[in-house]
Amino acid sequence: MDLSKILTPGLKGVFYGRHSTHKQVMDTQLRSAYELVEKYDCTIIEKILDKGVSSRKKNREGFKSLISAAYSKEFDFVIIYSHSRIARIPEEHDTFRATMHILDIPIIESETESLYDFGDTIFRAIKDGVAKYELDKIRVNTKNAIQTLAEKGRWTGGRAPFGYKYTPKKMSGTEKVEIIDLEIELVKKVFDLYKNNNGFTSIANQMPPNSHRGKAWNKDRVKNIITNPFYAGYISIRRKYENKHNAIKDRLEWVMEKSSLIPAILSIEEWEYCWSMYINKKDRKVPPKHFKTAFLLTSLLKCQNCDNLLTGKDQRTTSNQGKIYGKRLYLCKKCNYKIDADDAHDTTLKVFKSYQGVETVKVITAVQENVEGEINNIRGNIEVLEASWKREKEKLQLCIIEIEKCFKEKDQKEAHIKILGITKERLLDKVHQFERIIEEKRTRIKFLVEVQKNQSLIEEQLRNFQTASLSQSQELRALFLYVFEEIIVNDAGHLHCKFRFNLDEAK
Numbered sequence: 096m097d098l099s100k101i102l103t104p105g106l107k108g109v110f111y112g113r114h115s116t117h118k119q120v121m122d123t124q125l126r127s128a129y130e131l132v133e134k135y136d137c138t139i140i141e142k143i144l145d146k147g148v149s150s151r152k153k154n155r156e157g158f159k160s161l162i163s164a165a166y167s168k169e170f171d172f173v174i175i176y177s178h179s180r181i182a183r184i185p186e187e188h189d190t191f192r193a194t195m196h197i198l199d200i201p202i203i204e205s206e207t208e209s210l211y212d213f214g215d216t217i218f219r220a221i222k223d224g225v226a227k228y229e230l231d232k233i234r235v236n237t238k239n240a241i242q243t244l245a246e247k248g249r250w251t252g253g254r255a256p257f258g259y260k261y262t263p264k265k266m267s268g269t270e271k272v273e274i275i276d277l278e279i280e281l282v283k284k285v286f287d288l289y290k291n292n293n294g295f296t297s298i299a300n301q302m303p304p305n306s307h308r309g310k311a312w313n314k315d316r317v318k319n320i321i322t323n324p325f326y327a328g329y330i331s332i333r334r335k336y337e338n339k340h341n342a343i344k345d346r347l348e349w350v351m352e353k354s355s356l357i358p359a360i361l362s363i364e365e366w367e368y369c370w371s372m373y374i375n376k377k378d379r380k381v382p383p384k385h386f387k388t389a390f391l392l393t394s395l396l397k398c399q400n401c402d403n404l405l406t407g408k409d410q411r412t413t414s415n416q417g418k419i420y421g422k423r424l425y426l427c428k429k430c431n432y433k434i435d436a437d438d439a440h441d442t443t444l445k446v447f448k449s450y451q452g453v454e455t456v457k458v459i460t461a462v463q464e465n466v467e468g469e470i471n472n473i474r475g476n477i478e479v480l481e482a483s484w485k486r487e488k489e490k491l492q493l494c495i496i497e498i499e500k501c502f503k504e505k506d507q508k509e510a511h512i513k514i515l516g517i518t519k520e521r522l523l524d525k526v527h528q529f530e531r532i533i534e535e536k537r538t539r540i541k542f543l544v545e546v547q548k549n550q551s552l553i554e555e556q557l558r559n560f561q562t563a564s565l566s567q568s569q570e571l572r573a574l575f576l577y578v579f580e581e582i583i584v585n586d587a588g589h590l591h592c593k594f595r596f597n598l599d600e601a602k
């Protein structure tokens with residue numbers, strides 16, 4: 096690196112380092128520093144050495160005098176041998192760097208003959224009190240380049256996902272992503288099965304043998320398809336953890352952009368719908384086998400006395416002659432209240448059937464009105480959150496101003512700065528927390544608008560609305576879960592079915 100713009104002839108510097116008991120090591124370091132300085136016709140006016148080995152344990156006289164000399168502008172630059180040798184105490188190290196930065200004193204590293212400048216990014220990060228682990232998150236250049244490509248919806252490298260083929264520009268003049276017909280048919284089948292409430296493993300078992308690029312399907316291969324927005328025409332990065340087996344990151348961390356290169360095979364709304372199914376299953380809002388249960392009212396039926404969900408219990412036994420004894424029940428585990436499962440199913444179906452005559456268009460409108468209500472609620476929440484966020488942000492600004500003032504004062508009180516630093520970290524945490532919650536709420540609104548309110552997706556949910564019967568229990572259960580908020584059962588065994596949306600006006 097050319098240091099001539101920084102080390103102009105005649106400048107005076109200070110060597111700062113940790114003292115080494117190895118004479119040879121010390122000599123090497125000093126020689127390296129002096130030689131570099133001489134090369135640029137500058138001089139070292141002082142050596143400041145702190146005890147090397149037990150640097151954690153006090154005795155930082157050298158460090159203190161370095162800082163105070165810097166404030167009285169006794170030198171123009173600091174020269175160190177290697178930053179790794181002085182970085183043992185992170186707070187001290189940060190103070191060192193921040194102070195020199197504020198005073199415009201360059202730090203030269205002689206080992207690498209380079210400016211030990213942390214660049215604007217890192218400095219800002221220190222100033223903003225971003226913890227060290229967050230600094231690690233600042234990506235190296237190649238990763239930033241990939242992000243820029245992804246943000247523009249451009250190809251970010253690597254092999255195209257199953258169903259597609261990528262040809263780079265140098266091969267054919269223009270870069271292109273093409274559909275592989277045989278594979279894409281399988282992809283469509285995967286999405287269809289998923290929409291019909293099949294799990295990853297179940298889907299893998301329903302695929303033709305060894306049809307995944309010559310290999311057998313498994314749940315990970317199915318998951319890779321369902322969770323990739325590529326099939327809806329979107330380029331994305333940072334979806335997965337590097338070290339965890341096929342685990343997917345929080346959506347807030349993804350970079351995802353529409354790409355004109357990709358011929359999509361489903362709309363983004365359809366994909367979001369599948370994604371929401373995946374998230375619900377993953378977060379255990381929907382336990383596995385949720386739709387398969389023979390107990391149609393599981394997670395819907397509530398005891399009026401205890402406000403407790405009833406659980407299905409099969410008490411039937413079969414005799415040697417094949418005769419069935421006993422019943423299937425729903426049971427409140429708190430008060431031990433029981434209700435006959437078949438009776439409850441019949442009653443609920445009767446209520447449901449009394450609405451089957453309602454025109455689908457009217458049902459859709461009712462669903463959309465309900466979603467609109469939820470959206471308005473969340474908007475109200477966001478307003479409240481934003482007000483709190485603003486208050487914390489103002490406190491943070493004040494704290495930052497205090498810190499800046501402290502750094503500029505000649506005899507800075509370390510304890511004071513430390514307290515302010517901690518305060519700032521806390522405020523920043525709060526601000527980030529609010530931002531995160533607000534972001535989640537916004538994502539939820541986006542999802543409600545694009546998926547839950549989407550007419551064709553509602554139609555898809557309601558496709559069996561007019562025809563469902565007890566014989567198609569899986570479809571009926573999916574519908575029950577979609578239309579009912581809860582079903583409350585009282586002492587007398589009377590069921591009160593609450594719909595998620597108001598169908599009475601439409602009836």
Ligand SMILES: [Zn+2]
Binds near residue numbers: 402430
């Ligand atoms: Zn109860």
